[in-house]
Amino acid sequence: MKRWNGWGEETITPHLSGASTHFLQQIIGMGTPTRDATFAEVASCVPASRLPSHPLILTDSGERLLHTRGQSIPDWIAVRGGCIDTFPDGVAFPESENEVCELIHYAWGHYPQSFEYSTLGGWIATRSSGQQSLGYGRIEQLFAGGHVETPQGALDVPAFPASATGLDLREIILGSEGRLGIVTRATVRVRPLPEKEHYFVVFFPSWEQGLAATRQLVQARLQLSMLRLSTPVETQTQLVLAGHELVLGALERMLALRGAGRDKCMLLVGIAGRQTAVKRTRREVLGIAHEHKGVSAGSMLGEQWHRKRFQTPYLRNTLWAMGYAVDTVETATTWDHVLVLTQAIETALRPALKEEGEEVHAFTHLSHLYPQGSAIYTTYLYRIAASPAETLRRWHILKDAASQAIVAGHGTISHQHGVGTDHQPYLIAEKGSLGITVMRQLYAHFDPKGMMNPGKLVL
Known part of the structure; x- marks a missing residue:
């Protein structure tokens, strides 16, 4: 059974050796585990749904709680601390394009969030990059065409091997993070399994x-x-x-x-x-x-x-239970900036909580390589505070320190995780004011009433 307040299946719980625990304690101090709110406690705080009754929409408090947040550190703090301020009004599991169209018409109060297990449509909407993208390509190389249901109607993009007919409409679907509509069909480029x-x-x-x-x-x-x-x-x-x-x-x-x-x-x-x-x-x-x-x-x-x-993310559950929060930041830059930017991100993170008397353990790898440059993926651990609000405040300090270093060091604010709301403040440095305006107007055209994942990517 899937964890309601953590990563993965409840049956999988990695254990750290004594040497591993000692290693962490030596670097960032003894962890201070906190009490997690129970499912029943948080479910009792779910407000009544504002939606009218609909056969495709579930409005019970339990289902809405299960789909209220994702897997970022702010999500974890809110769920485990029982301090969630926003819940979806309903949850739907459409099984056809007709049902998607019906939901777009009725479910105006539903705000999609991240799910524990990703989907093909999600990979397209977030411009994801797999662990073996060096050999197989990122999703933009694999996505050949598809069908999107938008509030303004259906958008079809034929799956040609190549085309010279102006703007490539695939590009406005890729990375749209739900603002455009719902990807219901996709054609992807495949190859035979390797020997x-x-x-x-x-x-x-x-x-x-x-x-x-x-x-x-x-x-x-x-x-x-x-x-x-x-x-x-x-x-x-x-x-x-x-x-x-x-x-x-x-x-x-x-x-x-x-x-x-x-x-x-x-x-x-x-x-x-x-x-x-x-x-x-x-x-x-x-x-x-x-x-x-x-x-x-x-x-x-x-x-x-x-x-x-695929078991590495489960360590987040183990570390949290020991009193440690773990998060990541990632970027990409050209080869002439890789060395300096890697150092700058770690240098920004490690002393960021000194005023709080807290240590931060930060380490990095180059995750996706290109002839022109590389993605830089940095993991950092810090101690959970006594209150969810203080743990979140520490995260904001760390996130801002790393993001400022990325922007100043000629890196993209995200290579593979997307923008959502966490990276929104830094997007202007990459897109410019005209670019942000173009994105706003594009999404407003397809979604004039602001039904589709409002507030994400651009305001």
Whole structure:
């Protein structure tokens, strides 16, 4: 059964080892767990729905509570603290385009929020980027066309392989975050399943050497499905949190003997294709890595990541129960700014709560690589306060510090998470006043009454 106030299924609860717990306590202090509000307590606060009775719309308090917030830190604080100020008036599960059209007409009070499990329509509306986008492409490369139900009528975009007929209407659907309408059909570009998938890890003596190797690899345009380069701090954090102290101790000793010691950084490599092509690409990767003093650590850590890649978010539940909040910020920039911007984000986060006497643990990896630059993905942990309001205030301080660093450092305010309301204040720096006006007028044309996810993306 799905958790109502956290991530994932209730049956999955990762446990941190004693060494992992000690590691966190040494960096940011002893966690202070707080009491979570119960489902019954919060459900009792759900106000009466303002909607008239409709066969497609559920208005009971329990269903509305389950769909009131998403998975951001402000959402967690509100739900677990029982201080939710806005609930949807109804929840619907349409099963056809006719039902979607009927809901657009009637359900004017329903404000969509993030759901725990994403959908194809959601990927399109948020311009998502998968973990293996290096090989398969981001959603804008995969989305060929589709059908959107808007308050002004249906918008159809044919799925041509290419077209030279003016504005590409796919682009106004991509990243629209629900402001345009509801994506009910989509045609996506697919390819045959690869014969072989292979994941392995290479360690570099320093961040600078790893960065140079990674840039060379992606610009060589090899048959790679993914590259993920962790800073020394993230590398250390991941190895500690992985457990298996004896195995990792042996790995640390081997790496140190081969020149990848205290400041080492870890590169995760993914290759997909025919068996012979995978072997050839692996040799090419290791050849380039060797030029930068890279040390191969084999496939154990890589295959472990692949097996458990969808379980990582569950650690948020475990850490919260221990008294720690964890969140992420992400951006993308060109290669000439990657090194400085990575440092700037971490430098902005770590001392941000000094006036509160609190420590922040921040670490980064390059998550999605391009010949022209890279996405930068930073995770940060801080202690939960005694009150939800104070925990949220700390988050606002951290979020603003990181976002200001991103804007000042020539990065996009979001590479893959979207805008919503969290990134709204910083969008003007990227789009400009004219760009914001164009977006407002576009959404007003398709949704003149402001029914579709109002307040998100642009006001």
